[in-house]
Amino acid sequence: MSVDIRNLEKMLLSDNWYTLNKVSFDLQNQRGQWQRQEREVYDRGNGATILLYNLKKGSVILTSQFRIPTYLNGNTDGMLIETCAGLLDQDNPEDCIKRETQEETGFKVDKVRKVFEAYMSPGAVTELLYFFVAEYSDEMKVSQGGGLEHEQENIDVLELDFKQACDMVDSGEIRDGKTIMLLQYAKLNSLFG
Ligand SMILES: Nc1nc2c(ncn2[C@@H]2O[C@H](COP(=O)(O)OP(=O)(O)O[C@H]3O[C@H](CO)[C@@H](O)[C@H](O)[C@@H]3O)[C@@H](O)[C@H]2O)c(=O)[nH]1
Ligand SMILES: [Mg+2]
Structure with missing residues (x-):
């Protein structure tokens, strides 16, 4: 399954030590429909x-x-x-x-x-x-x-x-x-x- 993604936006929730963002994006599902999703993502590097x-x-x-x-x-x-x-x-x-x-x-x-x-x-x-x-x-x-x-x-x-x-x-x-x-x-x- 391959996905298509568009309109990705990040809202910074915290950047005290590392960064926590709320990420919103449109994702195309298997039936070709676009869905808006929101996920909190924590970034501490690799x-x-x-x-x-x-x-x-x-x-x-x-x-x-x-x-x-x-x-x-x-x-x-x-x-x-x-x-x-x-x-x-x-x-x-x-x-x-x-x-x-x-x-x-x-x-x-x-x-x-x-x-x-x-x-x-x-x-x-x-x-x-x-x-x-x-x-x-x-x-x-x-x-x-x-x-x-x-x-x-x-x-x-x-x-x-x-x-x-x-x-x-x-x-x-x-x-x-x-x-x-x-x-x-x-x-x-x-x-x-
Ligand atoms: N003040 C402060 N210090 C922090 C904070 N978070 C981390 N630190 C400091 O940053 C140091 C990071 O030490 P590393 O040895 O570089 O990283 P680690 O904590 O061992 O992380 C490793 O293990 C994790 C857990 O398995 C992994 O998630 C990570 O990738 C890495 O491999 C910590 O010991 C601590 O002193 C924080 O929120 N505040
Ligand atoms: Mg360590």
Whole structure:
């Protein structure tokens, strides 16, 4: 099905940190009729995320941080286990994820591999997320990580057995979309053999 769109208008609802617009547009349906639609759209830019893995140790590096949206929606202590991730800002996805990896986990990785990209919440959020994997070793640890002080990130760095991380998806201890996608990617593509 291909669609035709016209008369697109944006009304700014909020631009405090990122931007929320009410977007109105005419969309032609399958029967050729034009319909006016309105949707609220949140734009925080695009992002990148990475699964760091160590074949010898059979381990992955994940992070844990407080996420207020999850606290407001059923996550009792608000802490969420996630793959390292960040917003692109002005970077390209690869430079972004290398920078974020060092800031958040303390590992300096030179070789990263993009595996796929995905819209994570396409009904409401513009964000396209770029997914990477990279091997890490203890020698690549150049700092403590934890995120940027002035951004109040307070990120804990976790090194987990891959098997344990997968079990934590099954048990519900890991319930972040991008993290589940990357762990499943590792499983499907036999990253650990
Ligand atoms: N003051 C203020 N600061 C904010 C606000 N929103 C974000 N920030 C700051 O901006 C930082 C963004 O950190 P990043 O590491 O670049 O992004 P992220 O929050 O980890 O986002 C990543 O994960 C998200 C959740 O999975 C993804 O949605 C996103 O694409 C990205 O990959 C936050 O830590 C916080 O300090 C806000 O409304 N107000
Ligand atoms: Mg982050």
